[in-house]
Amino acid sequence: MDVNLRVQRYDPAGDRKPYYEEYLLTGQPEGVTVLDALIEVRENVDETLGMRCSCRSSICGSCAMRINGQATLACKTRVSSVAQPDGSVTVEPMGNMPVLKDLVVDFEIFWNKINDIGPWLKTEGPVPEREYIVDNEKMLNLIGTVGCIMCGACVSDCTVLAADPDFLGPAALAKAYRFVGDPRDAHREERLADYVKDGGIWDCTHCYYCVEVCPKGVAPMEWILELRREAEAAGHTNHNGVRHSKVFAESVKEAGWLDEAKLAMESMGSLKEKLSLVPVGLRSLLHGKMPPTGPLHYKRPGADHVKRIFEELEAKE
């Protein structure tokens, strides 16, 4: 088959900004992956193409890049499954990390976030002579996070990281759960106290992107939600995030839809924070964008049905 690659190029020495270069490869095998094609280019067409790759079997995490706009592993992606109707495949470096050259991004950002969560097992007390005796189910549960290959795809496409570089991000937080959920770890409490701080678990907006792009099915967002449940259960409730989810649920339960202004107000813990919302509210009012709030927040038709769903779910819990 023919492969038409559109590759974003950037050489820090000569280029002021990135540009696209097209490579047409003919007679490639049917199962050719995007990585195979890129290697073919690098070895036989254009030796200057820069990228990272190693295992070719989606285990080393080197080859994450954006393919047709979405971060994924080039070695896991077959050209035939992503080629556009005109046969082209667009390949770009990952986002949220500065480009060093062509498809190579600066990964230090990623490792620093991993390092920030205290990524090693912290046991206490006398070390047993044999292994720690722990429940197999609990260990198996952790395999989901241990399966992360640190490819960076989730970090690349995380919408919060794009706006706030201080967010710990999906990969580091999924790794954080790996220790919080490990019965051998003796520092669970401190870890949770640390992860609820700004830039931690409450900053995720559940945009679902990390779940969608992760090539190993780690689903980082699910672990973040798990951490939130653990943090709340451990008494970390004095947080805008906790209030936010409570008000959110109550509002929908009662009226069938969200009272956005109330949500914003009641999520804030302090008077100062509440006051900081006043200018935003006034501006929305002026532009006719203030959603109906308080007594104006009427019940939607079908609200009773929504309420029943809530009640049934609550009964199950």
Next chain:
Amino acid sequence: MIFEHDVLVIGAGMAGLRSAIEANRAGADVAILTKVYPVRSHTNAAQGGINAALGEGDSWESHAYDTVKGSDFLGDQDAIEILAQEAPSDIIELEHMGVIFNRDEEGRLGSRNFGGATHARTYFVADITGQAMLHVGYEQILKYKIPCYNEFFATSLILEGGEAKGCLAIELRTGEMHMVKAKAVIMCTGGVGRAFEPSTNALICTGDGMALAYQAGAPLMDMEMVQYHPTTLPSNGALLTEGARGEGAYLINSLGERFMQKYAPNMLELASRDVVSRSEQTEINEGRGINGCVLLDCRHLGEQVIRTKLSQIYDLAKDFSGIDLVKEPVPIRPGMHYIMGGIKTDVNGRTMLPGLFAAGETACISLHGGNRLGANSLLELVVFGRRAGAAAAEHAARSQHSGAGEKRLKQDDDTIRELLGREDKGEHAGPLRMELGRTMHENVGVYRTAEGLTKAIGLVAQLKERYRRISVGDKGQVFNTNLTAALELGNMLDVSEAICRGSLMREESRGAQFRLDFPDRNDEQWLKHTLAYKDGDSVRMDTLPVKITRWEPVKRTY
């Protein structure tokens, strides 16, 4: 720049990480230098697990004997005894560090059966044992704040007064040459799969450390012992684990025959790796293959089994061959998988070059002799990584830094500048590597003859000649992988030469080496290791007797 440490570990696979942890424990200032980020290392690829005689009814003697027998009696028994004796405490230590091993109902470590073993002594983390271990190793490096020179490519060793004193390395991010001085160096650079095409190995497995040590005067041992895995995908060499055959998958030829009935009527598809690989190659050579492959047929196992128990294989076949195993058999062929040979070391990782230590796939102690048993390699990384780390720290405490300075640094820098500055004479790393890989696979693969090996030696020499005229199209400083590919190719050519020479010298068939012209094992003459020394532009060969402590060689039958 010039950096200084007591101990320098080159390579951040599990062998490198484990040795660094131990050197740090011994109080040395240790640093790691690696061409890829630690968690990208090839240790990731190990799926099956890690061996130890931990279970009730099992014994270290039994583990040791299985290993000796598996090695076709070429393994050194003193080293194998240490491996088997120290395995249990090293596995327990991994568990304490954080590895999430699978457990039994009581919450204790649970084990599985593996090829060539008489007990279920393989401990595992689902099918990601290597990855789980490597990531925990990296966590420990972060915990102890051991400095890492990440994405630094080692180009040569510093030699002074016949001792190794550190290395020169290119920082990939900037293209700058640096010198890292050390009182002891541990080489943990992994295997050399890329010298063969196809291979299950990652693109980074280019035998750099073997070549650097060899060029510095340390001998390579048993390099002819190259393991072929029976079930690899033709497109990219990806490995389909033995699990498929374990569940009952068939191997069939172009006529639809289950050909293993001919070659191994009892064990069939589950005979040892060398036997199955040889049988497949015979079928292909005799014209009963399909495009150089035979077929792995899982259809009769049913969708349920394929989708649940063989999910990884199902995905690989789908992703890389575009085949649905439920409906179709997948073409596979034997592919180069592992090298038993390597830099010769003693049981404490000491090479024959003072100050230089080695551990992991790049070393040859020799544990695996003619044939490595599954799940013994990960074990080697931790047991002998630890021992090398301790010995190197001890050596460093008694040793001084080298006086080498800018002049030595400029030497490697000039070599690189010259290479980058060369005009195009038509020779490039990509195509040359492919030729090397095909040459090795065709002549130094599953079946070997003096004729084929002599041909390979000639072809490798020709490739070396052409390599002198190689040029690099990428002239940039930042992340120049074209430059590193050229350097890697130079390393693989040296190592390949040693592989061919060892194979030609060993006039017998043992373990992975099968000589059609010498089809039998010859204990009288060949209970010996082969040693290859670099001697200017040629190779000097020597031999060394195998160490036998308690098990006299007998015929190997399964």
